[in-house]
Amino acid sequence: MQLPLDLQLEDMTKDINFLTIKNIQKKKARKGLRNVRVAAILSLILVVLLSAALFYLNRKIYPQSLKNERDSLLKGLSSFRNREVKLAISSNRIENISELLNKRVDYSKIVSKFFEKKPSQINIDSLRIDKKTILLTISSNSLEPINEFIDGLIELGQKKEITVLLLDSLSLSEASGTYSVSFTVNL
Amino acid sequence: MEKRVTIDINTLKFLYERQKAFIIPVIVIVVCFILLLKFIMPQFQALFTLGREAKKDSSRINVLKNNLNLLSNLSDSTLDSQVQILTVALPTNKDFIGIIDAISYASSVAGVNVAEFQLQIGDLSQAPTDTSAFSSISLNLSVNGSVDDINKFIKALYTTLPLSEVTSIGVGNTSSTVAINFSYKPLPPVTYNDATPIHPIPNSGLTLINKLSNFNYKFSSSFEPINSSPSSVINPL
Numbered sequence: 001m002q003l004p005l006d007l008q009l010e011d012m013t014k015d016i017n018f019l020t021i022k023n024i025q026k027k028k029a030r031k032g033l034r035n036v037r038v039a040a041i042l043s044l045i046l047v048v049l050l051s052a053a054l055f056y057l058n059r060k061i062y063p064q065s066l067k068n069e070r071d072s073l074l075k076g077l078s079s080f081r082n083r084e085v086k087l088a089i090s091s092n093r094i095e096n097i098s099e100l101l102n103k104r105v106d107y108s109k110i111v112s113k114f115f116e117k118k119p120s121q122i123n124i125d126s127l128r129i130d131k132k133t134i135l136l137t138i139s140s141n142s143l144e145p146i147n148e149f150i151d152g153l154i155e156l157g158q159k160k161e162i163t164v165l166l167l168d169s170l171s172l173s174e175a176s177g178t179y180s181v182s183f184t185v186n187l
Numbered sequence: 188m189e190k191r192v193t194i195d196i197n198t199l200k201f202l203y204e205r206q207k208a209f210i211i212p213v214i215v216i217v218v219c220f221i222l223l224l225k226f227i228m229p230q231f232q233a234l235f236t237l238g239r240e241a242k243k244d245s246s247r248i249n250v251l252k253n254n255l256n257l258l259s260n261l262s263d264s265t266l267d268s269q270v271q272i273l274t275v276a277l278p279t280n281k282d283f284i285g286i287i288d289a290i291s292y293a294s295s296v297a298g299v300n301v302a303e304f305q306l307q308i309g310d311l312s313q314a315p316t317d318t319s320a321f322s323s324i325s326l327n328l329s330v331n332g333s334v335d336d337i338n339k340f341i342k343a344l345y346t347t348l349p350l351s352e353v354t355s356i357g358v359g360n361t362s363s364t365v366a367i368n369f370s371y372k373p374l375p376p377v378t379y380n381d382a383t384p385i386h387p388i389p390n391s392g393l394t395l396i397n398k399l400s401n402f403n404y405k406f407s408s409s410f411e412p413i414n415s416s417p418s419s420v421i422n423p424l
Binding site for chain 1: 211212213215219220222237244247248251252254258263266267274277334338339352354356358359360370377379381386388395
């Protein structure tokens with residue numbers, strides 16, 4: 001036989017234990033709190049461990065001794081800055097002077113070679129040396145020394161000392177009785 | 188219909204009382220999280236850079252050691268005399284006094300008279316700035332003498348400091364002309380870089396200095412010809 005609804009509800013309320021529900025909630029809350037605390041402690045431990053590892057790796061990878069050595073070497077070098085500057089100046093000058101000397105032509109050698117076999121009867125009327133060209137005018141009372149001089153120049157050409165030897169003119173001055181010869185020589 | 192939520196001080200107090208046990212752990216977690224993200228992780232990333240830096244530094248230390256060893260073994264007086272002779276050979280500016288001295292010396296050695304000369308010095312007020320190219324002072328000389336004398340003059344000038352370059356020679360019956368260029372070059376600014384190895388003067392450089400020291404050059408007040416008394420000509424080697 002079924003009881004009326006109001007009587008059924010009365011029986012149900014008698015069965016509900018409010019104290020137990022409260023305990024479960026409290027237990028849940030305590031558990032939650034404990035988890036949060038554990039997480040906090042673990043995070044703290046993690047941070048501390050990572051920081052210690054970081055410190056250790058920092059020291060291991062870049063030891064203080066390396067820094068100290070570098071600093072002391074830099075300090076030592078700073079007292080020799082003057083020498084460093086002088087050495088830099090010397091190196092710079094050496095480089096430039098070498099370049100300058102390499103492109104410099106010693107004309108005195110060329111002139112010496114040119115007139116090495118000049119017969120004494122020959123007069124040099126004019127000489128113009130410009131970069132790699134020599135314009136020369138000589139004169140003599142006889143053709144023989146002129147011929148001798150030309151032979152000497154041909155010899156220089158054979159030795160590759162000169163590249164071009166041009167006889168520009170050969171003239172005779174009746175008044176003075178001298179022969180005049182003009183050359184163009186390329187070095 | 189819009190629901191209105193009112194939070195008064197009592198509600199906050201109630202909430203605080205109820206959740207206060209959670210506040211400190213949560214703050215700790217948040218702080219740790221921030222520390223991890225903002226400081227620790229970047230520091231770990233920086234370790235790689237530090238590693239590279241340490242590697243670079245250890246090779247730099249070797250360079251520094253070599254540099255220090257080299258510089259400490261150099262003699263100041265040797266360096267001074269080397270610099271002096273090299274800067275006399277190739278001046279850093281318009282050394283017109285050196286030029287006049289060189290011509291005077293070469294003419295006296297050759298026994299020629301310099302009748303007249305024209306020196307194109309240019310602006311002396313401004314220091315030359317181009318350190319990459321050679322600059323030069325051009326000079327045209329009228330010299331009285333035979334071809335042999337002119338040749339002696341050129342020869343003497345060739346072995347006289349400051350270094351010069353004869354560009355043209357004109358020998359006539361009455362007078363001769365010689366065109367000469369005296370080069371100079373400003374020094375580039377010296378920059379310090381500790382990571383760059385310093386090299387000593389190479390043997391070719393020492394040979395050059397030795398060669399230049401045998402040239403004629405005026406040091407202090409007297410002009411010193413080749414193989415003169417060594418007291419006033421400084422031999423840097």
